[in-house]
Amino acid sequence: MKFETGCRHYIGHKPCRYGQLCEDCPHAKPAGARVLIIKTGALGDVLRTTSLLPSIHRAHPGARITWLTAPYAAQLLIGNDLVHEILPFDHAAYPALAPRRFDLLISLDKEPGPAGLSELVHAGARRGFGLSPHGAPYPLNAAAEPFFALGLSDELKFEKNDKSYHQLIAEAVELEYLGERPALHLTDVEREAGRDILRQAGWNGAQPVIGINTGAGLEFANKMMSTAAILDLIDALSAETKGVFIALLGGPNETEKNNNIARASRLRAVNTGTGHSMRLFAGLVSQCGVVIAGDTLAMHMAIALERPVAALFGPTTPREIDLFGRGRKFMSHMECAPCYRKSCDERHTCMDLFSAADIARAAVELLNGSV
Numbered sequence: 001m002k003f004e005t006g007c008r009h010y011i012g013h014k015p016c017r018y019g020q021l022c023e024d025c026p027h028a029k030p031a032g033a034r035v036l037i038i039k040t041g042a043l044g045d046v047l048r049t050t051s052l053l054p055s056i057h058r059a060h061p062g063a064r065i066t067w068l069t070a071p072y073a074a075q076l077l078i079g080n081d082l083v084h085e086i087l088p089f090d091h092a093a094y095p096a097l098a099p100r101r102f103d104l105l106i107s108l109d110k111e112p113g114p115a116g117l118s119e120l121v122h123a124g125a126r127r128g129f130g131l132s133p134h135g136a137p138y139p140l141n142a143a144a145e146p147f148f149a150l151g152l153s154d155e156l157k158f159e160k161n162d163k164s165y166h167q168l169i170a171e172a173v174e175l176e177y178l179g180e181r182p183a184l185h186l187t188d189v190e191r192e193a194g195r196d197i198l199r200q201a202g203w204n205g206a207q208p209v210i211g212i213n214t215g216a217g218l219e220f221a222n223k224m225m226s227t228a229a230i231l232d233l234i235d236a237l238s239a240e241t242k243g244v245f246i247a248l249l250g251g252p253n254e255t256e257k258n259n260n261i262a263r264a265s266r267l268r269a270v271n272t273g274t275g276h277s278m279r280l281f282a283g284l285v286s287q288c289g290v291v292i293a294g295d296t297l298a299m300h301m302a303i304a305l306e307r308p309v310a311a312l313f314g315p316t317t318p319r320e321i322d323l324f325g326r327g328r329k330f331m332s333h334m335e336c337a338p339c340y341r342k343s344c345d346e347r348h349t350c351m352d353l354f355s356a357a358d359i360a361r362a363a364v365e366l367l368n369g370s371v
Contacts, residue, residue: 004028008064032062033103036121038114038128040070040089044300046077048182049108051166053082055175060104068093068114075278079185089114097121106173110137110151127173144172157317158338164322181324184304186283194283198247201270207245208367210237211288212269213298214261215254224294225312227261229352233292234265236360244367247272249284249291249298290366292359294351295321303327308366310359314350315340328362330354 002023008031009016018027035056039049046069057063064084067077071088078086087096094117107118107128115131118140126140129148139148147168150157163171170177198209212233216224225233237246246269248258258271272284282301285291291302291309295316302309309327311318317338318329332338332350 006030008032008062031064033060033064034101035060035063035065035104035106036097036100036102036123037065037067038089038105038107038109038118040068040109040111040114041073043073043076043297044295045108045165046070046073047184047297047300047304048165049169050077050080050082050182050184050304051177051180052106052169052173052175053080053183054180055170055177056104056106057082059175066102068097068117072278076184078279079187080183081185089117093117094120107140108169108172112137139172141172141174143174147172158319161319163320165320166322168320179324181306181322182300182304184282184301186279186286186305190279190283191286192283193280194285194287197272197276197280197284198245198287201247201272203245203247203270207243208289209245209247209287210363210367211247211249211285211291211293211298213249213291213293213296214257215250216294216296224296225351225354226349227257227264229354229356230261230269231264232356233359234261234269236356237363238268240357240360240364241367246270247284247288249281249288249293250274251281290363292363310363310366312351312354312359313338315344326366328366330359330362 004010004022007028009018009027039046056065065082066085066087067083068087068089071090074086074088077083087093102121102123105118105121105123105126107115107130109115110129112131115129115137118130128140128144129137130140132138139145150161167177199205212230214224214230234246248261248269248271250258252274255274258274262269262271285298285301285307286305288307291298291307293299294312299309299311303323306326309323311323311327312330314332315338318331332353
């Protein structure tokens with residue numbers, strides 16, 4: 001019996017879309033180039049790396065793309081028709097990849113595990129980052145060297161670079177970048193679930209929604225404003241506009257903070273919950289007319305979902321962030337910013353020195369489509 005394991009429709013553990021055996025199947029068609037993307041973290045970086053997918057398919061029509069990522073990051077790739085297979089980066093990753101042959105390997109992690117795996121996978125071409133015999137990451141191809149160098153020089157990263165992350169990674173892996181934005185594909189059910197969360201929080205279904213993401217990852221210090229600064233922002237928003245629903249967004253680490261803000265603001269800002277799944281959180285973000293956020297996953301989700309963003313940058317640089325004409329960047333003017341520090345001993349942090357009035361004014365302008 002014949003099994004067409006190289007057919008683009010072949011699955012192996014269940015019937016293909018045509019539901020018949022391979023023998024004399026009229027639908028058999030060789031798969032295009034087999035491409036492996038290794039990008040496991042951070043969550044925001046996984047999401048914005050999706051901007052590469054159209055470029056890959058332009059360069060390799062009919063390509064079959066396998067994406068190896070962290071199990072928790074896989075939620076960001078579900079529903080993306082340009083990705084054909086999502087593999088978790090776990091103990092089964094190497095056995096699942098070892099027998100395969102890829103035409104192109106794209107490796108964009110510098111961590112030892114994924115970078116080392118890029119050295120073991122069989123691939124005709126390797127681009128991005130690998131792991132040297134000394135255990136340190138290095139660029140696999142000459143085109144990846146400029147992007148790699150940004151991680152070794154604060155001067156290059158903070159002062160000289162004028163390219164977005166999307167352009168940088170495309171050039172690093174020798175693909176043409178035509179301005180594609182990252183993509184996060186939600187179902188109608190997931191979007192409706194976001195609306196349900198807002199309704200349960202008191203939204204009347206007609207009010208414009210401004211979402212304030214109050215937290216950030218723990219990798220770097222002070223990526224979001226303090227409770228006091230957010231209360232000042234809520235005061236400024238209330239002064240700028242009437243009839244807007246202010247939704248507090250965040251994860252489990254922001255439960256106490258959001259409850260405190262909601263109480264202190266006299267419920268002018270409403271806690272929409274902090275225990276949502278990643279997809280449900282994205283559904284909530286999709287219903288915001290404007291999202292105010294630091295350099296966080298919420299910001300990247302808003303960009304991917306084409307939601308206007310007021311983006312606040314303190315310890316991280318705004319240079320690599322493209323808002324695609326749907327936002328406003330606010331940069332700290334403290335001398336020590338950006339710093340990418342994991343802790344901060346400044347009495348007044350960079351994220352608390354923004355003008356609440358300026359952010360509120362920009363948010364209202366974005367809400368009205370005038371930015």
